[in-house]
Amino acid sequence: MxxxxxxxxxxxxxxxxxxxxxxxxxxxxxxxxxxxxxxxxxxxxxxxxxxxxxxxxxxxxxxxxxxxxxxxxxxxxxxxxxxxxxxxxxxxxxxxxxxxxxxxxxxxxxxxxxxxxxxxxxxxxxxxxxxxxxxxxxxxxxxxxxxxxxxxxxxxxxxxxxxxxxxxxxxxxxxxxxxxxxxxxxxxxxxxxxxxxxxxxxxxxxxxLRPSGLLSFVERLTGDQHAQVRQSMETRYSGTDKAGKLMIMDGGAKFERMSFSxxxxxxxxxxxxxxxxxxxxxxxxxxxxxxxxxxxxxxxxxxxxxxxxxxxxxxxxxxxxxxxxxxxxxxxxxxxxxxxxxxxxxRGDVKARFEAYRIGRETGALSPNDIRRRENDPPIPNGDIYHQPANWVPLGTKVATEALPVHEPAAAA
Known part of the structure; x- marks a missing residue:
């Protein structure tokens, strides 16, 4: 610089x-x-x-x-x-x-x-x-x-x-x-x-996954014999690929499995x-x-x-x-x-979700289009109108009502 x-x-x-x-x-x-x-x-x-x-x-x-x-x-x-x-x-x-x-x-x-x-x-x-x-x-x-x-x-x-x-x-x-x-x-x-x-x-x-065991002999073994027997047992019977193989012992040998401690x-x-x-x-x-x-x-x-x-x-x-x-x-x-x-x-399951939508719609917090947007649905005409419960209107307020269109039944042919 x-x-x-x-x-x-x-x-x-x-x-x-x-x-x-x-x-x-x-x-x-x-x-x-x-x-x-x-x-x-x-x-x-x-x-x-x-x-x-x-x-x-x-x-x-x-x-x-x-x-x-x-x-x-x-x-x-x-x-x-x-x-x-x-x-x-x-x-x-x-x-x-x-x-x-x-x-x-x-x-x-x-x-x-x-x-x-x-x-x-x-x-x-x-x-x-x-x-x-x-x-x-x-x-x-x-x-x-x-x-x-x-x-x-x-x-x-x-x-x-x-x-x-x-x-x-x-x-x-x-x-x-x-x-x-x-x-x-x-x-x-x-x-x-x-x-x-x-x-x-x-x-x-x-x-x-085998617990340790005890291999005993009738006669006393020397140090070299101990090492030889241990190496022979590990070579033949230790490992997952040797699980389930038949064990054959001679010379008065007796194997006792140790219990799960x-x-x-x-x-x-x-x-x-x-x-x-x-x-x-x-x-x-x-x-x-x-x-x-x-x-x-x-x-x-x-x-x-x-x-x-x-x-x-x-x-x-x-x-x-x-x-x-x-x-x-x-x-x-x-x-x-x-x-x-x-x-x-x-969001919960469908029932809980739409129950929450119903409460939001009735209290005036949500409009129909608000709900549809949350559900990834396209908006509908006149869907941005928010309703207000009648019992939430301040006292003395006159609520204007609009006349709804009357659909007369079609005349019989």
């Missing part, structure tokens, strides 16, 4: 950008307690964790994400004339749908604590495309002015630098305000315990608790990830609402705030904002 640029405070893309995260080793799972608890290790060993990450990303990508414009009368309308509306709702870029891009960003946010997408704008500074980037290929630097600059390392070609206005940055809970921490990094101890239980279960499965039963219970801890770490109800031991008809419906209110609601707010900061200019924020439509996830 030249002298004139430094005096004027003009930013440039040149210069080396260094990753300014002092907790890089912790994010990558290098060293310390729980060093083997990385994103790939957690997803490949813990089915509940893999389902939690998939459920959060898929559900957030499936709900509607719209760009709204505030109207003069205090209402709002969809700003479908803005290019950003199509980027968030239809196509993020020519190669990715909006669903795929949003799923990628939320998954990156859960696994690494950060989600990045390169912003493409037109001459009017409106967003025309979003190109998601692998989070581990992006480095962040805080400039002297307090603004951020991003260095993107590519598999092919030289790395390039993007300014703050050219990058959509979703971050999780952060220690330094620059990089976010993933759920896996924050809860490495709990996930490490669950992975230890998984490794123990895998070892038992590799031994054909209380410690083994406690281990099975601890595995169930570990699965519940994994779901709790990601903020998801147990029934939503397939843990149905304590599920009933009533609490399943309540946990479905808790999924939206406690897990997806805060996540949606984090994404909306980041998009408001990165995708909209200072002028456009005065009239435009981004919002998820989480009401589609809170």
């Amino acid at each position: 030249g002298l004139l640029s430094r005096l004027l405070g003009i930013e440039t893309r040149s210069g080396d950008v260094r990753l300014s995260d002092p907790f890089l080793a912790e994010h990558l799972g290098v060293g310390g307690r729980g060093a083997n608890v990385t994103a790939d290790a957690v997803l490949s060993n813990l089915a509940v964790a893999a389902r939690c990450v998939a459920l959060r990303s898929e559900m957030m990508a499936s709900v509607g994400l719209y760009l709204f414009r505030r109207t003069d009368n205090g209402g709002r309308e969809r700003a479908d004339d803005n290019p950003l509306y199509g980027v968030l709702h239809d196509l993020a870029n020519p190669n990715m749908t909006a669903f795929e891009a949003r799923e990628f960003l939320v998954r990156s946010l859960d696994l690494t604590g950060n989600g990045y997408a390169r912003i493409e704008r037109n001459a009017r500074a409106q967003v025309t495309a979003l190109y998601p980037l692998p989070p581990l290929s992006v480095g962040v630097e805080r400039l002297a002015s307090g603004r951020l600059r991003y260095r993107v390392n590519t598999e092919r070609g030289a790395p390039y630098v993007l300014l703050q206005e050219e990058m959509l940055h979703l971050r999780g809970c952060s220690r330094d305000g620059i990089l976010g921490q993933s759920t896996i990094a924050v809860n490495r101890g709990s996930l490490g315990l669950a992975m230890t239980h998984q490794e123990t279960a895998s070892a038992l499965s590799a031994n054909s 209380p410690e083994d039963a406690e281990f099975l219970s601890s595995r169930k608790l570990a699965n519940e801890d994994v779901a709790r770490v990601f903020g998801l109800p147990p029934t939503s990830v397939g843990i149905t031991d304590k599920a009933t008809y009533s609490n399943t419906e309540q946990e479905g609402r808790a999924l939206v209110q406690n897990a997806l609601g805060p996540l949606a707010g984090r994404i909306e705030a980041a998009m408001l900061r990165c995708l909209l200019t200072d002028v456009s924020r005065r009239s435009l904002y981004v919002e998820h439509d989480l009401d589609t996830l809170l």
Whole structure:
């Protein structure tokens, strides 16, 4: 950056950008307690964790994400004339749908604590495309002015630098305000315990799920004979591929199978608790990830609402705030904002939904067209009329009644 640029405070893309995260080793799972608890290790060993990450990303990508414009009368309308509306709702870029891009960003946010997408704008500074980037290929630097600059390392070609206005940055809970921490990094101890239980279960499965036994002989064996007998038994009868084979012993040998110990039963219970801890770490109800031991008809419906209110609601707010900061200019924020439509996830069955519509219609909160729009049906003529109950009219008010058209029966031929 030249002298004139430094005096004027003009930013440039040149210069080396260094990753300014002092907790890089912790994010990558290098060293310390729980060093083997990385994103790939957690997803490949813990089915509940893999389902939690998939459920959060898929559900957030499936709900509607719209760009709204505030109207003069205090209402709002969809700003479908803005290019950003199509980027968030239809196509993020020519190669990715909006669903795929949003799923990628939320998954990156859960696994690494950060989600990045390169912003493409037109001459009017409106967003025309979003190109998601692998989070581990992006480095962040805080400039002297307090603004951020991003260095993107590519598999092919030289790395390039993007300014703050050219990058959509979703971050999780952060220690330094620059990089976010993933759920896996924050809860490495709990996930490490669950992975230890998984490794123990895998070892038992590799031994054909057989408990240890006692092999006794009439005569006393030497040390070499002990080792030879143990190696022979493990070679012939240990492993899932050798389960069910006929065991033949001579020399007065007697095999006694050890009974299932209380410690083994406690281990099975601890595995169930570990699965519940994994779901709790990601903020998801147990029934939503397939843990149905304590599920009933009533609490399943309540946990479905808790999924939206406690897990997806805060996540949606984090994404909306980041998009408001990165995708909209200072002028456009005065009239435009981004919002998820989480009401589609809170709708009950058909009977409960239409009962709520009936109450809204009778109290004057909804019109017929309001209800039809919620059900994705086209509006009808004269369907924007709101009714008011007669007992809600102020005292002394004269209600005008309109004469209804009278249809006389057709004359007999």
